[in-house]
Amino acid sequence: MKFFIDFQKKLNESQTEVKIALRSPLRKEIQQKNGKIYQIGGVVRDSLIGKISKDLDILITGFDMNDLEDILKKYGKVDVVGKSFGVIKFMPFHYKKGDEPLDISVPRVDVKSTGEGHRDFEVKFGKDISLKQDQLRRDFFMNALAKDIETGHIHDIEGKGKSDVSKQLVRMISPKAFEDDPLRMLRAVQFASRFGFKIESETLKEIKKNADKIKTVSPDRLNEEFRKLFEKSEKPSIGIKYLIQTGLLSEIFPELNNKRFDYKTIDNIDKKYYPSFFAIFFISMKPEMVEQTIKEKIRGSNELSQIAAEVVDFLKNYGTRVSNEKLIRFSMKIHRDTIDHIDKIYSAKGQKINLNKRIDELKKKGIPTNFEELSVSGKDLMRKLKGPEIGQALTYIMGFAIRKMTNDRKLLLKELERKFSLKF
Numbered sequence: 001m002k003f004f005i006d007f008q009k010k011l012n013e014s015q016t017e018v019k020i021a022l023r024s025p026l027r028k029e030i031q032q033k034n035g036k037i038y039q040i041g042g043v044v045r046d047s048l049i050g051k052i053s054k055d056l057d058i059l060i061t062g063f064d065m066n067d068l069e070d071i072l073k074k075y076g077k078v079d080v081v082g083k084s085f086g087v088i089k090f091m092p093f094h095y096k097k098g099d100e101p102l103d104i105s106v107p108r109v110d111v112k113s114t115g116e117g118h119r120d121f122e123v124k125f126g127k128d129i130s131l132k133q134d135q136l137r138r139d140f141f142m143n144a145l146a147k148d149i150e151t152g153h154i155h156d157i158e159g160k161g162k163s164d165v166s167k168q169l170v171r172m173i174s175p176k177a178f179e180d181d182p183l184r185m186l187r188a189v190q191f192a193s194r195f196g197f198k199i200e201s202e203t204l205k206e207i208k209k210n211a212d213k214i215k216t217v218s219p220d221r222l223n224e225e226f227r228k229l230f231e232k233s234e235k236p237s238i239g240i241k242y243l244i245q246t247g248l249l250s251e252i253f254p255e256l257n258n259k260r261f262d263y264k265t266i267d268n269i270d271k272k273y274y275p276s277f278f279a280i281f282f283i284s285m286k287p288e289m290v291e292q293t294i295k296e297k298i299r300g301s302n303e304l305s306q307i308a309a310e311v312v313d314f315l316k317n318y319g320t321r322v323s324n325e326k327l328i329r330f331s332m333k334i335h336r337d338t339i340d341h342i343d344k345i346y347s348a349k350g351q352k353i354n355l356n357k358r359i360d361e362l363k364k365k366g367i368p369t370n371f372e373e374l375s376v377s378g379k380d381l382m383r384k385l386k387g388p389e390i391g392q393a394l395t396y397i398m399g400f401a402i403r404k405m406t407n408d409r410k411l412l413l414k415e416l417e418r419k420f421s422l423k424f
Contacts, residue, residue: 290312
């Protein structure tokens, strides 16, 4: 009972927050000019699911963009960066530094997607377009809910949005949804994974039928949905299973021949470790292929692709019984965060292995874990060796120091004399 009261309080606070953001004089002027203000989309859906959303997306009906812009300018700073799409970013005068602006839109309809990768859409918007028309342009019924901020009444297309949330279903509004924007197929998977919902049967059929169209979507948009699937899902494995079932996985990553995944580990990976998700996802691939695939197929950053590839390399070629020498040599040539990612995967697997701790323990004992910590430097060898020989000697003596658990300068120089016939 206490949870319900606390949650209801949060919902009321969320509603109040919107009213405060659009202070009474602004709301009164909009109402006097026959406008209506709604919260729309994710925040309304989340309130029915039982989640608190930070999304304050607002829809205002009854105005053309220019007229709405003129009104908003009286009460705050207006950024018209999205004006051509029917969206204005609004920063009320009473907001403090660091506060996020509100996204305020007018009703719109998508005419068609334009541009490579379906990144742009030709839209029509303005006061002649109704709330219902705007709702019908959206992807799924659960995302088309609109709440009147004054009355709290939820406008729902034929009651299907509330029904789908209650039944835990992701259901398309129109069979043309995936033709208009193929990314919606991946969004359906992402939402199912995120909320633990099922994809409604007809929607599932349409995704299977249109799966090949996912290849026309830009890589950066795919990356955004994969990130949400991982970071916002309690069990990302739900999404991966749908990717396999619908055929989307084969279309996006045809290189991935092995579709047997360690779902338990994927579900247990810390949400701050996105590269680790892809490392387990692509564990059957060669490290160099992992890096190439992430860069090409989802336009992943150098950091994302590098760490994922390095984690795969370690898990496949080193394993849990790696020696101190191999561990240090590996750590010296990789991204600074890779070892942390490997530790998180071991933790997700339930294995009590901590490579960072091992490296720290070596440091505490004075054992070198990089060339800077080695008591012998390149300067010591410059008069005795040339070019590549210096690097070879340093590499050798680093391994010797780790194997013998020492960093004694005299002992290391003596070993160099023996190994390379030198005299210091």
